[in-house]
Amino acid sequence: MAVQSIPKLTKREGLVLERYAKSASVAEIASSLSxxxxxVKSQIRSIYKKLGVSGRGAALARAVDLGILRSPASAKE
Incomplete structure (x- = not known):
């Protein structure tokens, strides 16, 4: 089995992804990060490209699979 490489997100992309995972809107993310x-839209496009996905659900699932984000179930533990 091939080892998946973990894409390198910038600190800001990581913050955007974390907020995106909490169902924050683009406007809410933008406001919280000033x-x-x-x-934010540009950063989301960059995240999608780095993760090789084309949508929010796929991006969040891929980020969890790669260990970039914790799954919602493990975050409650």
Whole structure:
């Protein structure tokens, strides 16, 4: 079995991904990070590209699979 390489996200992309995982909207993420919504959209596109996905659900599932994010079930423990 091939080893999956873990993409290197920037610190800001990591923060965006964490908030994205908590169902925050682009506007909410932008406000919390004091950046424009367009900046957040750009960072989300970059995250999708690095993870090789095309949507929110796929990005979050891939991030959990790679160990970048904790699964919602383990976060409650």
């Amino acid at each position: 950046v424009s919504p367009n900046t």
